[in-house]
Amino acid sequence: MSKELECRARELLAGGSVAAVIGYAEGAVPDAAAPVVITAPDEAERLVLSPFCYNNLAVYLTRPEIKKLGRVGVVAKDADIRAIFVLMQENQIAREDVHIIGVSISRLGDPSAECRVLPYKTHEELLGHLVKNVPPAELSAIEDVAQLEDADRTERWAYWQNEFSRCIRCYACRQVCPLCYCTSCIAEKNRPQWIETSAHERGNFAWNITRAFHLAGRCVGCGECERACPAGIPLMKLNRKMAKEVRDNFHGYVAGYAFEGEALFAGHRPDDPDDFFE
Amino acid sequence: MKIGRSNLAALIEKLAASGRRVVAPKDQGSYTDFGEIQKLAEADLSRVTTRMSIKQFFFPITEPILTFAISGNETILEQTAASEPQPTVIFGSRPCDAASLPILDEVFAWDYEDQFYLRRRAVTTVISISCTDCDDSCFCTALGLAPNSTDGSDLLLTPIADGEYLAEPCSDKGTRLAAEHAELFHDGDADKQAACGAALDRLPKPMDLDAIKAWLDEHFDDDFWAEASFKCIGCGACTYVCPTCHCFDIVDEADGEHGVRRKNWDSCQFGQFTRHASGHNPRPDSASRWRQRLMHKFKYYPERFSMRLCVGCGRCIRACPVQMNITEQLKRIEDMSGADGNAR
Numbered sequence: 001m002s003k004e005l006e007c008r009a010r011e012l013l014a015g016g017s018v019a020a021v022i023g024y025a026e027g028a029v030p031d032a033a034a035p036v037v038i039t040a041p042d043e044a045e046r047l048v049l050s051p052f053c054y055n056n057l058a059v060y061l062t063r064p065e066i067k068k069l070g071r072v073g074v075v076a077k078d079a080d081i082r083a084i085f086v087l088m089q090e091n092q093i094a095r096e097d098v099h100i101i102g103v104s105i106s107r108l109g110d111p112s113a114e115c116r117v118l119p120y121k122t123h124e125e126l127l128g129h130l131v132k133n134v135p136p137a138e139l140s141a142i143e144d145v146a147q148l149e150d151a152d153r154t155e156r157w158a159y160w161q162n163e164f165s166r167c168i169r170c171y172a173c174r175q176v177c178p179l180c181y182c183t184s185c186i187a188e189k190n191r192p193q194w195i196e197t198s199a200h201e202r203g204n205f206a207w208n209i210t211r212a213f214h215l216a217g218r219c220v221g222c223g224e225c226e227r228a229c230p231a232g233i234p235l236m237k238l239n240r241k242m243a244k245e246v247r248d249n250f251h252g253y254v255a256g257y258a259f260e261g262e263a264l265f266a267g268h269r270p271d272d273p274d275d276f277f278e
Numbered sequence: 279m280k281i282g283r284s285n286l287a288a289l290i291e292k293l294a295a296s297g298r299r300v301v302a303p304k305d306q307g308s309y310t311d312f313g314e315i316q317k318l319a320e321a322d323l324s325r326v327t328t329r330m331s332i333k334q335f336f337f338p339i340t341e342p343i344l345t346f347a348i349s350g351n352e353t354i355l356e357q358t359a360a361s362e363p364q365p366t367v368i369f370g371s372r373p374c375d376a377a378s379l380p381i382l383d384e385v386f387a388w389d390y391e392d393q394f395y396l397r398r399r400a401v402t403t404v405i406s407i408s409c410t411d412c413d414d415s416c417f418c419t420a421l422g423l424a425p426n427s428t429d430g431s432d433l434l435l436t437p438i439a440d441g442e443y444l445a446e447p448c449s450d451k452g453t454r455l456a457a458e459h460a461e462l463f464h465d466g467d468a469d470k471q472a473a474c475g476a477a478l479d480r481l482p483k484p485m486d487l488d489a490i491k492a493w494l495d496e497h498f499d500d501d502f503w504a505e506a507s508f509k510c511i512g513c514g515a516c517t518y519v520c521p522t523c524h525c526f527d528i529v530d531e532a533d534g535e536h537g538v539r540r541k542n543w544d545s546c547q548f549g550q551f552t553r554h555a556s557g558h559n560p561r562p563d564s565a566s567r568w569r570q571r572l573m574h575k576f577k578y579y580p581e582r583f584s585m586r587l588c589v590g591c592g593r594c595i596r597a598c599p600v601q602m603n604i605t606e607q608l609k610r611i612e613d614m615s616g617a618d619g620n621a622r
Contacts, residue, residue, distance in 0.1 A: 028606040170517075184550070228513070
């Protein structure tokens with residue numbers, strides 16, 4: 001599949017249909033792959049595909065340096081494609097400005113992990129084979145959420161007190177996330193200081209919970225936040241819980257399954273059945 | 279001078295019982311981090327190094343520095359307990375971490391004497407353990423340090439045969455400590471280099487840091503920065519796990535008419551770090567911020583204090599979500615500088 005990718009990238013760049021291709025290159029230490037942007041056809045040989053291609057490259061699509069290049073190609077795994085679609089739904093990137101090179105590779109080196117590519121063809125191409133079509137409602141893997149849900153409130157509070165005590169407020173979780181694209185995050189505002197920047201319990205709860213809420217209905221479950229966290233905080237438990245709430249309360253809605261139409265919480269209709277806002 | 283393992287355990291217990299807080303690396307699952315111990319057995323000394331560095335014991339991640347309250351027309355300010363730090367023994371730090379202390383001393387005792395840092399320095403004793411192994415991210419030797427350096431330690435223990443350690447006092451504090459517990463140490467010497475042979479074989483060769491600085495001096499505006507920094511996502515993981523990074527922010531947290539002023543870690547890698555009140559940001563992109571990181575560590579700090587702001591511990595490399603690798607970047611700069619010899 002790496003060879004196929006190299007050829008496609010070279011063709012796309014040589015033909016001028018994209019100004020750059022964002023993909024993965026070999027990392028500096030063994031068993032590693034890291035993001036790279038290439039702009040010339042002969043750089044295509046740097047692109048690799050391996051189980052170590054962890055990063056969600058959609059995070060680079062909202063960068064000013066990338067946007068000003070024009071149309072770009074991006075190598076995207078299943079959740080990465082969904083992230084790109086949410087960005088389109090939210091008008092952060094235009095459909096015609098991205099050439100999606102879908103790839104089906106196992107995440108995190110687990111050969112049994114299936115790459116669940118979208119059930120309809122919305123990427124320009126798919127390298128490798130389509131492993132399985134999975135309907136949206138099945139996507140939220142929530143088994144470990146159930147364990148916490150069954151615990152009582154005191155236990156749950158103690159659990160998160162322990163986890164958040166290690167948070168150092170490095171914001172790696174935010175920075176790796178393609179859907180955290182605000183140029184001025186709520187945590188960076190100080191008039192007033194909505195979220196305390198101090199890495200104490202109050203500040204850490206405020207930060208992590210606010211972020212989980214801001215991602216509800218938008219997080220595509222790529223897991224990068226949890227992988228990037230230097231403190232090993234199980235952030236995906238929070239995100240999966242929010243995804244479950246959204247799915248159960250909004251007619252099975254799962255983020256990233258369409259690039260047209262409204263994002264879940266971004267619109268309003270006068271005939272909305274809820275009346276709490278009136 | 280040497281100390282056997284059971285005597286070392288006795289030393290730890292005596293120190294813990296003496297009213298001092300003893301901290302050492304403790305098992306946290308996939309990593310170790312410093313935590314309080316009462317006994318040697320509670321420490322996990324098996325990993326290459328801890329996730330977080332020892333700077334937290336001198337420069338905490340968040341620290342109250344004073345409290346304030348309004349009473350009528352008066353503002354009442356009070357010192358916090360942080361100004362009276364608890365005597366502490368750091369046990370099991372690595373030589374790279376210890377070496378960060380003389381480096382940080384320069385800036386925290388420079389034009390303004392930071393009492394929050396300096397008082398903690400005065401009441402803390404550092405007992406380091408030399409490295410008998412390393413991993414691919416370690417690069418202390420590239421910067422002229424060593425897995426058995428004494429820089430910054432008060433007492434350096436090097437593991438030798440049969441559960442024994444070579445014990446070297448490296449400061450007045452260390453000499454006093456050894457004297458106070460003289461019955462636990464015994465005479466003898468050992469080959470420190472042989473003891474750390476496995477690490478020394480694997481660690482990288484010294485880099486030509488003068489050539490690197492010379493290149494930095496001349497290439498502030500170079501296409502290298504944009505290309506080298508592309509994948510950087512702008513989090514603060516590297517700066518926060520780093521033993522020598524020391525930027526901080528002062529914030530006030532008020533609740534009605536009273537509150538606390540805090541000193542918190544900050545990072546030059548955050549997008550808004552240099553944003554001015556006018557809205558202008560002189561470091562608006564990852565290129566300028568990554569350049570700042572390398573310049574500060576390998577040009578500005580050496581110019582100011584004759585020391586590099588890096589000890590080669592490799593934590594930034596391990597923590598980075600996108601594998602920005604400072605060693606790789608320094609090697610590229612070294613190549614571009616046309617340096618010869620030393621290397622690979």
